[in-house]
Amino acid sequence: MGKYLAFGLTLETCLDFTGVLQESTAETDVFIQEAPLHQRANRPTRIQRRGVRARLGLTSSGILLNWAGIGRFKIAAGxxxxYQNEGADAGTLRLFLLSEVIGLVLYQRGLFLLHGSAVQVGHDAAVYLGIPGAGKSTTAAAFGKAGHTVLTDDLVAIQLIDNNPFVVPAFGQYKIWKNTVDGLAFDESVLEPSFEGATKYLVNQPLATFPRNPVPLRSITLLYPQNSRKRSEPIRPLLAPVELLKHFPLPIQLLTGTYLQTHFQQALRIAQVAAINQLKRPNGFDALERFVQTFQ
Structure with missing residues (x-):
């Protein structure tokens, strides 16, 4: 058994995350174990990975999330x-565990979750959201190329500490598309192919210097394409709960009851502390790099 750190949690598992996650000596927060799973998950979700749509199941003892031909997962009590492997290789299994599966752990623990990217600039964190293709991962990659830390490129977890919002660092690895590699002139020779497909690559940030502690949240930016009718302007705090709800990263069937109420309360608090804006994305890679250089 090994112990590793991801999203501020110490994971204890027989799976080998060496080189992907930092090692941890802290008390275990989450146990990852392999065992047969016979309960059915029949509800289709909007979540797809490697072209396979995830299916959801809700039981009295936990949440089920299954990808046919890849794996079945049950998340209980945070x-x-x-998990039950259905034929996935080790890299693919790690990828799925570190995406929506661990997201469900964070959901059960009551964290505020967004589908987006987060970077650390100085001592603070900036979060970027947007529909697929809006440029959130590419924006994060541009910050990474400029020497800033990419805290996460997919699942953003925000924790309120003493009523102030902090971004919880995910892990040191992030993914970029082939056109981003070319457009931002990354050195492709040092990148690894992603297990999500040939058009994505993995960037490995140094584990020794990757942040272990939550980073104060400075801003949340909703990115829109250049041809969008949206204007670049601040979002009023009272509108924040609804706008941020559109970027919930897990199956929408989970947005019920206490969690939905807590989401609205947390969103209002976040909007009181952090700037929330909408922005037409910089037009082209050169403009994006200039945007990163002038970010204050």
Whole structure:
């Protein structure tokens, strides 16, 4: 068994995350174990990875999330992940565990979750959201190329500490598209192919210097394409709960009851502390790099 750190949680598992996650000596927060899973998950979701749509199941003992031909997962009490491998290689299995599966652990623990990217600039974190193709991952990659830390490129977890919002660092690895590699002139020779497909690559940030502690949240920016009718302007705090709800990263069937109420309360608090804006994305890679250089 090994112990590793991801999203501020110490994971104890037989799976080998060496080189992907930082090692941890802290008390275990989440146990990851392999065992047969016979309960059915029949509800289709909007979540797709490698062209396979995830299916959801809700039981009295946990949440089920299944990808046919890849794996079945059960998340219970915010501290246990049980999985049944359905033929995935080790890299693919790690990828799926570190995406929506661990997102469900964070959901059960009550964190505020967004589908987006987050970077650390100085001592603070900036979050970028947007529909697929809006440029959030590319924006994060531009910050990474400029020497800033990419805290996460997919699942953003925000924790309120003493009523102030902090971004919880995910792990040191992030993914970029082939056109981003070319457009931002990354050195392709040092990149690894992503297990999500040939058009994505993995960037490995140094584990020794990757942040272990939550980073104060400075801003959240909703990115829109250049041809959008949206204007670049601040979003009023009272509108923040609804706008941020559009970027919930997990199955929408989970937006019910206490969690939905807590989401609205947390969003209002976040909007009181952090700037929330909408922005037409910089037009082209050169403009994006200039944007990163002038970010204050």
């Amino acid at each position: 501290n246990t992940i049980t």
